[in-house]
Amino acid sequence: MTGKTAKEISNDLLRPVLDTSWRFYAAAVLLGALVVAGLAAWGHQMSAGIGVAGINRPVFWGFYITNFVFWIGVSHAGTLISAILRLTHAPWRRPVTRAAEAITVFALMIGAMFPLIHLGRPWLAFWLFPYPSERRIWPNVRSPLVWDFFAINTYLVGSTLFLLLPLIPDLALLRDRARGWRRHVYRLCALGWAGTPHQWRRLETAMHIMAIVIIPVAVSVHTIVSFDFAMAPVPMWHSTIFGPYFVAGAIFSGIAALIVAMAVLRRALRLEAYLQLLHFESLGKLLLLMSLVWTYFVFAERLTTWYGNEPAEVAVLFAVERGPYAGLFWAMVFCNFVLPFVMLSIKRLRTITGTVVASLAVLVGMWLERFLIIVPSLTRKYLPYSWGTYQPTLVEITITAATFAAMGLLFVLFSKAFPIISIWELKEGDRRAPVVAPGLVDQSMVMADRHANP
Amino acid sequence: MLLLAVAAGWRMWGTVLPPTVSEGETPRQPSARPTPSVFTPAHRTLGDAVEAFFGIRPEAVQPIAFSHRVHVENDLGCTDYCHPHATEGPQAGLPSLRTCMLCHATIATEHPEIQKMTAYEERGEDVTWQRVFGFVRSAHVRFNHAPHVRADVACATCHGDVGSQTVAQRLDLTMGQCIDCHEAQQAAIECVTCHF
Amino acid sequence: MRTRKAVRNVIYGICADDDAAASVVEELRALDVDARRIVVQSSEPLEIRDLAVPHGSGAMPWVAALGGLIGAVAGFTLAAGTQQLWPLSTGAMPIVTLRTNLIITYEMTLLGVIVATVLCFLVTARLPRWRMPLDDPEISEGAVLVGVLSPPQDRAHDIERALREGGGAARIVTCGPEDWG
Amino acid sequence: MPHRWGMVVDLDRCTGCEACVVACRAENNVPTVGEAEAARGRAIHWIRVERYVDGEFPDVRVKFLPVFCQHCDAAPCEPVCPTYASYHTADGLNAQVYNRCIGTRYCANACPYTVRFFNFFNPVWEKPLHLQLNPDVSVREVGVMEKCTFCVQRIKAAEIAAKAEDRPLRDGEVVPACAQACPSRALVFGDLNDPDSEASRLAGSHRATHLLGELGTQPKVFYLQREGGHDRQDREGDQ
Structure with missing residues (x-):
């Protein structure tokens, strides 16, 4: 696909790891400073009290839970997309999967921070963990927050292993290339990988099983996140559609995050030969599909609410569509539907820039969507006497900004320490038939691939 | 490194940012009013917070080296004069100087510790006994002595062998001990039995 | 080493x-x-x-399935045991709520599969090997x-x-x- | 048979004087957050009197609706708490265990009556106000949810007193602060399992309704609907 020899591939993809440019330090320092600011804000919040955030009665959840849902959504980038692409043998997946899996792990780590950040007493968060204590009282497994705990832990363990397993052969490669102390570190990380046919086959079997398992895990994670809302009798939250709606939204924002990350990597690490228009186009089409699915869900949700005409629900519905949240709502519709639809369905606009612009819009739109699901419902609960408003504070905004910086920082550090494109998978794909057609390849073609000789 | 940043934020943001109860954010607020000092951080320093988290408390230092042993050996019961409220209500109570002087106006007056008490009396002060037992505030326990006394739970069950001590030594009471005893006695173990 | x-x-x-x-x-x-x-x-x-x-495809799928089974049993036992350990009534629900426990069981099943797969991979591929x-x-x-x-x-x-x-x-x-x- | 504590609110008798609100604050160590925080929606009132204005001037009627924790049997706040800080006691109280609360605020979101209150900051009673604190009630700290307990401290005290005298509780022996302070006796507290208690008698009235009863939360607070004014015709038959 790339038309490069194995040696060139190794050289190109290991260069960002082995050579360090000033850009890396600049990015790390800048992003690191923001992260430190966010941590300091969190420290202040723990010291002074959660009241330094803008939450109040009745809007007990605000930016933090928005960020939680958003980042858990973004985490579906990876593992889910990468697993589907692996299982369907989409040949264009090869340069994409590792970046996608890395996004998953980091977005999950960041997302899982927010339930802690938003706690009134975060130092007691360990009570969510069923551990033996003299109090003898364990967590309430009826609570969706405990389901979250189990689901996110499973997903974090699964996606981390899903990222690390195919990294081992590349670590062996680095072990052979790196010099000095880093050689010893990579040597330890490579676990003594030899690359015998036996090991390769085991790796492939393991990855196959993991790819199958990680899909139901990912689906369940965002379903459970949606249950956090759907289980509560709050107008517009108590909805049966939330599970699939959230999963669709999660994949939607995940693809967008992946496209943006790929574009940044392509520029920063000069990977133009590997991340080609083909990849952006293929992912752009997936993004377009998810945009339509998302729009369908939003329409179905809002139509049934409007038609049902339940007073409490309609109050929220109209607060969003033509009340104080109308601006955000229509911005969301523009970002999540109008703009991606135009940019991605017209072939002439579906360039790399076009898909990246659409993806950035989708990220903004999906963040707004999470906000619009959470906050307006809380401002308009059943008794109008207790209606409220919500305004974020500096602390919340700092912490939110810091998490985006943290995502960038983790990604920069990861692409510094490890090849961000799976080298062995790329080589393997290159050696097999040069299938250029994007999209899903049918099984007979894949079989033909496998038997074709270089 | 990350922890340091959090700790730094704990200390510093208070000075960088406007006070925690900030004014002028919503239009409905009354203008030109001083920030009410209704709130403070729960702990003044990070160290205090850590100590509270791990339940580290300083040992109580009593102003007078009171000997429980001597009094118990002289057949004085716990609830006779000194902690009489234990039979009636929640608090067992600490004896006031007047209670002590009922006897010590005439008994052992030349003992140096008793003379300290006489000095208190002459100054018109009361003895500032330090509380030894008690639950940390964040435990939110409303303990009531009376039902326990009525159920014939010996004082030593929770307080240890105070009768052989001089000043009382604290025992670390845990919720587990309460529950074990409540279960054995078939008393309620519902949370609200004690926590409200 | x-x-x-x-x-x-x-x-x-x-x-x-x-x-x-x-x-x-x-x-x-x-x-x-x-x-x-x-x-x-x-x-x-x-x-x-x-x-x-x-080598054939080996025992890995079976090990994974076994891991899933262990995870399922562990998950259900954990959830139902937790509820019975200190039976507290909430929201007029039964003490052991099967529906909610299915979620924990499900997650633990998949966690079992994942962990078993990776362990099986490491063992059969003889990793880590320090020499x-x-x-x-x-x-x-x-x-x-x-x-x-x-x-x-x-x-x-x-x-x-x-x-x-x-x-x-x-x-x-x-x-x-x-x-x- | 365990007790099943409940409250009956006679809306016909409520004059909106807010004596209940004051009494509740004094009894339960409810913190005062100050004007600025109250404006941001952080005021804490375990009981509030909602005012709804009906009609056009000059034909205006004000309706008062005292709202506090409804102690629902099927309480939405209880199962969502990950640490059992919110649970149901055997005598039907909707308990809030402060020390188990880690501050997820999920219960407050799930509560359709919005009667759960959060300590956004650490409350302080400036000297000498700290002397007014009720020693029988916890002082809640930052990060903890709180709400009406039906004056559980008074229930416990009455139970202990009754047990000391080895007799059952009498109707009217437990009176929460709000009911005690109500000058028009609009609030009646009692055991709903005792068919002779005043509360259960009133709860059987045809005027008795639940707040947001359609949500299926099965509250143990009954509201006796107003019969004055326009609804005068169905006054017959009321006890």
Whole structure:
């Protein structure tokens, strides 16, 4: 696909790891400073009290839970997309999967921070963990927050292993290339990988099983996140559609995050030969599909609410569509539907820039969507006497900004320490038939691939 | 490194940012009013917070080296004069100087510790006994002595062998001990039995 | 970490690609070399799957399923046990709420599958292994290593010939125990 | 048979004087957050009197609706708490265990009556106000949820007193602070399992309704609907 020899591939993809440019330090320092600011804000919040955030009665959840849902959504980038692409043998997946899996792990780590950040007493968060204590009282497994705990832990363990397993052969490669102390570190990380046919086959079997398992895990994670809302009798939250709606939204924002990350990597690490228009186009089409699915869900949700005409629900519905949240709502519709639809369905606009612009819009739109699901419902609960408003504070905004910086920082550090494109998978794909057609390849073609000789 | 940043934020943001109860954010607020000092951080320093988290408390230092042993050996019961409220209500109570002087106006007056008490009396002060037992505030326990006394739970069950001590030594009471005893006695173990 | 294994020595050749490697392996088999002694190493999965020791897909799917079963039992026991450990009534629900426990069971099942799969992978692929395998820098350049562990002394010459002639191993290396480490 | 504590609110009798609100604050150590925080929606009132204005001037009627924790049997706040800080006691109280609360605020979101209150900051009673604190009630700290307990401290005290005298509780022996302070006796507290208690008698009235009863939360607070004014015709038959 790339038309490069194995040696060139190794050289190109290991260069960002082995050579360090000033850009890396600049990015790390800048992003690191923001992260430190966010941590300091969190420290202040723990010291002074959660009241330094803008939450109040009745809007007990605000930016933090928005960020939680958003980042858990973004985490579906990876593992889910990468697993589907692996299982369907989409040949264009090869340069994409590792970046996608890395996004998953980091977005999950960041997302899982927010339930802690938003706690009134975060130092007691360990009570969510069923551990033996003299109090003898364990967590309430009826609570969706405990389901979250189990689901996110499973997903974090699964996606981390899903990222690390195919990294081992590349670590062996680095072990052979790196010099000095880093050689010893990579040597330890490579676990003594030899690359015998036996090991390769085991790796492939393991990855196959993991790819199958990680899909139901990912689906369940965002379903459970949606249950956090759907289980509560709050107008517009108590909805049966939330599970699939959230999963669709999660994949939607995940693809967008992946496209943006790929574009940044392509520029920063000069990977133009590997991340080609083909990849952006293929992912752009997936993004377009998810945009339509998302729009369908939003329409179905809002139509049934409007038609049902339940007073409490309609109050929220109209607060969003033509009340104080109308601006955000229509911005969301523009970002999540109008703009991606135009940019991605017209072939002439579906360039790399076009898909990246659409993806950035989708990220903004999906963040707004999470906000619009959470906050307006809380401002308009059943008794109008207790209606409220919500305004974020500096602390919340700092912490939110810091998490985006943290995502960038983790990604920069990861692409510094490890090849961000799976080298062995790329080589393997290159050696097999040069299938250029994007999209899903049918099984007979894949079989033909496998038997074709270089 | 990350922890340091959090700790730094704990200390510093208070000075960088406007006070925690900030004014002028919503239009409905009354203008030109001083920030009410209704709130403070729960702990003044990070160290205090850590100590509270791990339940580290300083040992109580009593102003007078009171000997429980001597009094118990002289057949004085716990609830006779000194902690009489234990039979009636929640608090067992600490004896006031007047209670002590009922006897010590005439008994052992030349003992140096008793003379300290006489000095208190002459100054018109009361003895500032330090509380030894008690639950940390964040435990939110409303303990009531009376039902326990009525159920014939010996004082030593929770307080240890105070009768052989001089000043009382604290025992670390845990919720587990309460529950074990409540279960054995078939008393309620519902949370609200004690926590409200 | 530096303990010496019983392997006395090894003869290996570096082949340019997997076709060459495949024919070398054929030659070695023709020489009646014990299949277990043949090592093949490459920096990417080889197209020709049956080099050296043949293996099926193995027990991994079954181990994974077993892991899932253990996870399911653990998950359900954890959830139902937690509820019965200190039976507190909430929201007019029964003490053991089967529906909610299904969620915990589900997550623990999948966690069991994942952990079992990875453990099975590590065990069957004999990882981690702190002693380096045969370590030739050319492997990571795309070459394929084919070698024979502890070749019988009397046949070393035959083996070298097989390596060279079978598929044209570019380079033959013979190393004694001191080269392992 | 365990008790089943409940409250009956006679809306016909409520004059909106807010004596209940004051009494509750004094009894339960409810923190005062100050004007600025109250404006941001952080005021804490375990009981509040909602005012709804009906009609056009000059034909205006003000309706008062005292709202506090409804102690629902099927309480939405209880199962969502991950640490059992919110649970149901055997005598039907909707308990809030402060020390188990880690501050997820999920219960407050799930509560359709919005009667759960959060300590956004650490409350302080400036000297000498700290002397007014009720020693029988916890002082809640930052990060903890709180709400009406039906004056559980008074229930416990009455139970202990009754047990000391080895007799059952009498109707009217437990009176929460709000009911005690109500000058028009609009609030009646009692055991709903005792068919002779005043509360259960009133709860059987045809005027008795639940707040947001359609949500299926099965509250143990009953509201006796107004019969004055326009609804005068169905006054017959009320006890």
